Amino acid sequence: MQNPNSPSWADRTLLSEFMSVDELTELGTGDVAYIKPIKARDLKEMFPDVPPLHDNMTLYALLNADGTPILLADSREAAVANAFEAELEMASLH
Template sequence: MHDPNSPDWADGADLTTAMSVDELTELGTGDVAYIKPIKARDLKEMFPEVPPLHDNMTLYALLNADGTPILLADSREAAVANAFEADLEMASLH
């Protein structure tokens, strides 16, 4: 039975046709970003052009909503400032 207090799509009957996989993948791309602390030893996978750094050094990656790297910073504040300058909405990860 449909709950009159919830939106029509919330019953799940047509939820799979509301958004395609491609649309869901692109959701937030270019508008939403998040910051991820990353150890220097793990950088090559995400930022192949980064020169060798001390393995225990922590850097901060600003990533697009889909996980695409945008930039690498030496502080969280610098990554946040860049996101602000680029008018990106910051998402929090838990």
């Protein structure tokens, strides 16, 4: 029986016959984004220029499909609004 959560077209081996690794990596870049809650103490890695903040503060990073940071917001709603304004398709993380 085939797993419905892993369709055959998503098989990396099969996809690599049609797309290069670089093409797969670029898939969705510039069109698809996701929001990730992030603690202030973990920000320096993604946003090197961020000023010092309280370590336990939760902020919301809007990230490109490839994980590249787009912006940092103080609320999820603000990050969603920016994605909407930039006409980005939102992907859900689980």
